[in-house]
Amino acid sequence: MGILNKLVSFAVGIPSFTVLMVASVWMQQWGNTSPNSCKLAETFINDYFCFHSGSLDRLKVLPNICPQFTANLMTAIADNYFGVTKKEFLFPPKRLLNIIIFWISNHSSLCTAAQEKAAILPPGAIAMDAVTPIAGLLKWCVLAPIYKEDSAEYSRLHLALLNSILEIPRSSPPKAIYAQHLAYCINPILTYAGDLKTKQELKLNQILSESALQMSLDRFAQAIQVAYSMCSIYGHVDDFFNQLKQLPFNKSLNIVINTYKKE
CATH class of the missing domain: 1.20.1310 (5 helical Cullin repeat like)
Known part of the structure; x- marks a missing residue:
């Protein structure tokens, strides 16, 4: 999981549509709010918002590169904050909040992007709803x-x-x-x-x-x-x-x- 999370984080920076699209399908099959998907989102946040404080220009174009991945990523990110069952509440970093606002404001259909196109899976596999x-x-x-x-x-x-x-x-x-x-x-x-x-x-x-x-x-x-x-x-x-x-x-x-x- 650690290697996979770093690979996906790296694919965001390149960017690589192929890796991001496969990651999107993987998240959807596990469940966008599953522990694995939420851990991937946590790695992404650490790499781009906690450990790195550079320009967000590369992230602003992520919905143009792979809207399905961006939508599924946002679902996992949303589940990582304002948790109602945890003793300690975590709130999103302001830079993360701003990039999500930018994504949704400039791409009105982004939130449902993963539902609009069926995931490509091996024959016989059952696609999970996003x-x-x-x-x-x-x-x-x-x-x-x-x-x-x-x-x-x-x-x-x-x-x-x-x-x-x-x-x-x-x-x-x-x-x-x-x-x-x-x-x-x-x-x-x-x-x-x-x-x-x-x-x-x-x-x-x-x-x-x-x-x-x-x-x-x-x-x-x-x-x-x-x-x-x-x-x-x-x-x-x-x-x-x-x-x-x-x-x-x-x-x-x-x-x-x-x-x-x-x-």
């Missing part, structure tokens, strides 16, 4: 305010993702955003609201007007509304909207839930 990076990156934007990481970059990323969702081709059934991946944001928000009550001893009206909480809920509501209007959410959608009812009151989110209920 998980898009949309839900994982939205998690960053939604949770950033309550983790006090709400720099301007997260607002820009949120806008880029909303524009990207608007460009998703309609498909039947939908395949772009898995409902339970979107639901990852719910428990951290509930935990934060609970801490406001128990640790800060805020009253209900103070909790509901707390700025970080409301910004988080606003972003979540906007993303759900756009994704739902584009028919891009799949999975247990009814269960997902029922889970949303647990969240503290937010005007935008309430409208989204009621609209779904009516339809």
Whole structure:
């Protein structure tokens, strides 16, 4: 794995479409959020954002060279940060955040690139569906305010993702955003609201007007509304909207839930 990770990292720098395309298929077959794929993403981040502080020009053109690899890489990267099950939370380096914003802002269909073209596999092999990076990156934007990481970059990323969702081709059934991946944001928000009550001893009206909480809920509501209007959410959608009812009151989110209920 160490050699493979270094090979892929090296292929980004050359760049080598062939190696990156094979790596993209490999990640997809393992699962874009599998430990192996996340470790590959970690090596890439260390090589280009932690140990090397040079120009990012070479990385800016990565979507032009191999959009499928870039999309799968973003999915793995998104899973490496803002983890909701880890004791210690890791946040993406600002330079990484900026390059992802650049990628998505300048390539509106990049997030679904790995789904648009079937992976080339040996005869008899079953191609695994690609998980898009949309839900994982939205998690960053939604949770950033309550983790006090709400720099301007997260607002820009949120806008880029909303524009990207608007460009998703309609498909039947939908395949772009898995409902339970979107639901990852719910428990951290509930935990934060609970801490406001128990640790800060805020009253209900103070909790509901707390700025970080409301910004988080606003972003979540906007993303759900756009994704739902584009028919891009799949999975247990009814269960997902029922889970949303647990969240503290937010005007935008309430409208989204009621609209779904009516339809």
